[in-house]
Structures are given as structure tokens and as C-alpha cells.
Amino acid sequence: MTLLMRDRENRKIGEKHGEDKLAKLIMLLNEDGRLSDIIRVSQDEEYRQELYEEYHISLEEKVTGKAFQDVLP
Numbered sequence: 001m002t003l004l005m006r007d008r009e010n011r012k013i014g015e016k017h018g019e020d021k022l023a024k025l026i027m028l029l030n031e032d033g034r035l036s037d038i039i040r041v042s043q044d045e046e047y048r049q050e051l052y053e054e055y056h057i058s059l060e061e062k063v064t065g066k067a068f069q070d071v072l073p
Contacts, residue, residue: 021057022048028055 001009022041025048029037041048052058 021052024057025051025055 025041026038029035029041029051037047037051041051
């Protein structure tokens with residue numbers, strides 16, 4: 001595997017992880033009736049990070065069967 005191929009694969013994994021994290025946060029906010037926060041997290045990165053911490057959504061969670069930190073170069 002070339003470095004370029006590995007870089008592209010890692011980028012795809014990172015994008016998937018980010019999408020999964022945001023989807024999980026949105027689902028949890030919806031379950032808690034925090035609908036206005038759903039809009040805010042889509043626009044405010046700092047607030048989104050605060051809510052990731054509040055809901056214990058982290059980089060160490062599983063992505064495609066591996067811990068995210070284990071798939072980075």
C-alpha cells in the first residue's frame with residue numbers, strides 16, 4: 001500500500017468516525033428533547049465538543065471494528 005493510499009484510507013476512516021460521532025450526538029439530543037441544541041452543534045464547534053464530553057462520546061469509541069487510535073498511522 002502506498003503512502004497516498006494509506007492517507008486516503010485514514011481520511012475515509014476519520015470522516016466516518018466524525019459522521020458517526022455527530023449522528024450519535026444528534027440522536028441523544030433528540031431523545032433528551034434538546035432540539036435547539038441539534039441546530040447549535042451543527043454551527044458551533046466549541047459547543048459540539050462540550051456536548052461530546054457531556055454525553056461521553058470520544059475518539060476511543062469503536063469505528064469499523066477497531067479503536068480509532070489503532071487505525072491512525
